[in-house]
Amino acid sequence: MSRSLEDCSWPVARLGEAVAALAQRGHLAPRGVAPPVPPADLLRPNDNVPLERWIEAAAQWLGIEADLIEVPYAELSSLLRAAGPSLLRLTFKGSLFLAVLRSGRRSVTLLCPDLSLVKVPAAAVRDALTAQEDAPALDAAERLIERAQIPARRRQRVARAIQKERSRAMLIRRCWHLRLPPGAAVARHASHSRALRDLGLYLGAHAAAYALWIVSWALIGKGALQDRLDDGWLLAWGLLLLTLIPCRLLVTWMGGALGIGAGTFLKQRLLAGVLALRPDTIRRRGAGQLLGQVLESTELETLGIDGGLAAVTALVELAVAIGVLSFGAAGAAHGALLAAWIAVVLALGWRYVRRRGRWTEERLSMTHDLVERLVGHRTRLAQERADRWHEGEDQALAAYLERSRELDRSAVPLTAVAQRGWLILGVLGAAVPFVLSETSPAALAVSIAGVLLGQRALGTLVTGLWQLGGAAVAWNQVAALYHAPEQVELAAPPRPAPDPAEAGDGPEPRTLLEAHDLAYQHEGRARPVLDGCSLRIGLGDRLLLEGPSGSGKSTLASLLAGLNLPSRGLLLLDGLDRRTLGLDGWRGRVVAAPQFHENHVFSSTLAFNLLMGRSWPPRPGDLDRAEAICRKLKLDGVLARMPAGMQQIVGEMGWQLSHGERSRLYIARALLQGAPLLLLDESFAALDPETLRDALQCVIDEAPALLVIAHQ
DSSP: OOOOTTTTOEEGGGHHHHHHHHHHHTTSSOTTOOOOOOOTTOSBTTBOHHHHHHHHHHHHHTTSEEEEEEEEGGGHHHHHTTOOSEEEEOSSSTTEEEEEEEEOSSEEEEEOTTSOEEEEEHHHHHHHHTHHHHHHHHHHHHHHHHHHTOOHHHHHHHHHHHHHHHTTTOEEEEEEEEEOOTTSOHHHHHHHHTHHHHHHHHHHHHHHHHHHHHHHHHHHHHHHHTTOOOHHHHHHHHHHHHHHHHHHHHHHHHHHHHHHHHHHHHHHHHHHHHHHSOHHHHHHHHHHHHHHHHHHHHHHHHHHHHHHHHHHHHHHHHHHHHHHHHTSSSTHHHHHHHHHHHHHHHHHHHHHHHHHHHHHHHHHHHHHHHHHHHHTHHHHHHHSOGGGTTTTHHHHHHHHHHHHHHHHHHHHIIIIIHHHHHHHHHHHHHHHHHHTTOSOHHHHHHHHHHHHHHHHHHHHHHHHHHHHHHHHHHHHHHHHHHHGGGGOOOOOSOOOOOOTTOOOSSSSOOEEEEEEEEEEOOTTOSSOSEEEEEEEEETTOEEEEEEOTTSSHHHHHHHHTTSSOOSEEEEEETTBOHHHHHHHHHHTTEEEEOOGGGOOOOSSBHHHHHHTTSOSSOOTTHHHHHHHHHHHTTOHHHHHHOTTGGGOBOOTTOTTOOHHHHHHHHHHHHHTTOOSEEEEESTTTTSOHHHHHHHHHHHHHHOSEEEEEEEO
C-alpha cells in the first residue's frame, strides 16, 4: 500500500530522532547514541535561525556534519538526485520534515518515523518542497493567462511553464545534507564512501585482466609448440583478448574513481586542518609557511595516489609472476628467488626514501635560511662585520651536496639494478635445469615468460616506490595540517543560551564566567605568559583590565573567548566547561573584538561587515538594529556619505573609513552578535576623547556584561 508524504514525515518534536536515525542507517554514526531532544520553541515565526543552528549542533553531537544547502529553484531536481542522507523541511506543513536516506534519478527513499523505508517519486518530493513558492507564482501566471485568453486545453501547461520561469532564480533553503566531518577517522570515511569495495574491484579487475592475458598467450604458445594452430585455437585466443577489454576499462574506471575520491578527501582534510589551527600557531608559522604546506599537498596527492596504485598493481603482477614461475622449469625455487629479489628491491626503496627525506630537509633549510637573509639583509649589514656576512653558507652548501650524492647513490641501484638484475638472475635460474636436461622446452618457455612478467612488474614497482618516496617527503610537510581536524571539539547536546536578562536567584547577579588558576604557555616558550589567573564575571559587570605591553592581557582575552585552550586551570561559562558547551556554544556566549591589527574590514557591504557574526542573509529587523547601533557609536556620518548606505561596498581596507571609524565598526560588529559577555581588546585606543565617551556609553548600555582591556 502506498503511503503519502505526510505519513513519512517527522514532526519537529522527533527531529533529533530523525537526525540520529539517518546518521545510523546511512553508516555515518554508530548505533546506540542517544538522540538530542529539540526545545519546545525551536520553530519561531519568521525566524529560522534557531532551527538551523539546532540541527547543525545536533549533528555535531552525533559526530557528523549537517550542511544547510541553499540551492536555486531550477537546480532543485539535480539536488534531489544526490540528496541522501539528507533532512528536508516541507513547506505545506512547516513543522514536518522528510528524512532522505537514498536518492536516484526518478525516486527517493525516505526513512519514516516507524524506521521503515518507502520509495516515493522524486517529483512529488520536489513539489512538496516548493509548494510555498509555487502557489503565488502559479496564481499570478493563471491571472496572466486569463487576460491573454489562452485556450483552456493549454492553460495548465502554460501556467506551469510561466511559474517555473518566474521562480527560476528563487533560492530554496530547506535541505540539510549529512556527512562525515573531515576530521573523522580514515576508516570511517573509507567505509562510508565504499573505498575498500572500489579497491577490491580495482584489484580483482586487474588480476582478472592479467590472468586472461597470460592464459591467452599460454594458449597460443601451447598451440604453437604442439603444432595445432588451427582456426579453433585462434578463435579462442581472440575471444580471450576481447574479454580483456571490459576488464581493462573497469581497471581504468576504478583507478580514476579511487584517485578522485582520495584526492577529494585529502583536500577537504587539509582545508579543515588550516581552519582548525590555533591563532598562535598561525602567527608563529606565518602565511608563507602555511601556504607552502598546502602547496605540498598537490605533490602528495599526485605522487601518493599514483604511486600507491602503481605499487599495489605491481604487487598483484608480482604475485602472478611468482605463480607462473612455480610451474616453470625450476619450480617453486624459482618463485622463491623472485620473492627474495622483491625483498631486496623493497629494501633499496626504503633506503632511497630515507635519503630523499634527509635531502629535502637540507634543501628546505637552505631555502628558509636564504629567504630570512634576504628579508633581514639591512639588519645584518648594520649588525654584523662584513667578514661574517657569508658565514655558514659554504658549510650548508657542502652538506647539501653530500646529501645529493647520497641520494644519487641510492637512486642508481633502485632504477638500474632492480629490473636488469632480476632479468639476469631469473634467466640463470631457468637455464640451470635446462642445461642439466631436467626440463622440457615447454617448461622452459613458461619460466622465461615468468621472468619477463617479473621484470615488467618490477619496473612498475620501482616507479611506485619512486613516487611514494616523493609523497612521503611531502607528507612530512603537511602531516600537522592533516591531523589538525582531529583536535576539533565535538559539540555538546544542543542547549539554549540562558537569557541575559535573568538576574539569578538571590541578590547576587548570575555568574557568567569563572576562571580559576589559569595558565597559558606558548608553544616553544620556556616560561608561561599567563600563570595563576583567577576572575569572576557576572551579569551586569563592567570590568577594566589594564597592564603594560606583554603582560598577558590579550592572551587572557583569547582564553576567555575560546580562541585558545588554557595550559592549566579551570574555565567555566554558565557553570559549564568548554567541552560540555562545545566550541560553537562557547563562542556564541562570549564575543571578542580583538586588537585593531588583528581585525579586518572585508570586501563586501557595510551591512555584511556589521552582521557577519549573525545569520546571513539578515533577518527582519537586523538592518534596523545595525543602523541604530551605528548611530549610537556616532557612525551616522559614515552612513550619510555612503551613496548606498548600509549596502555600500566598503572593500578590504574600508571605504573611506578612518582608523577610528574602523575601530567603531569592529565594536558594532561585536555588539550586534548579542552575546551575554563582550570582550574589547584596546578597541578605544584610536578614538578622540569625545568619541570615546559616546562609544563607551553605547557599549555600557548595550552589553549585558563587559570586559575592556586597555594599555597602561
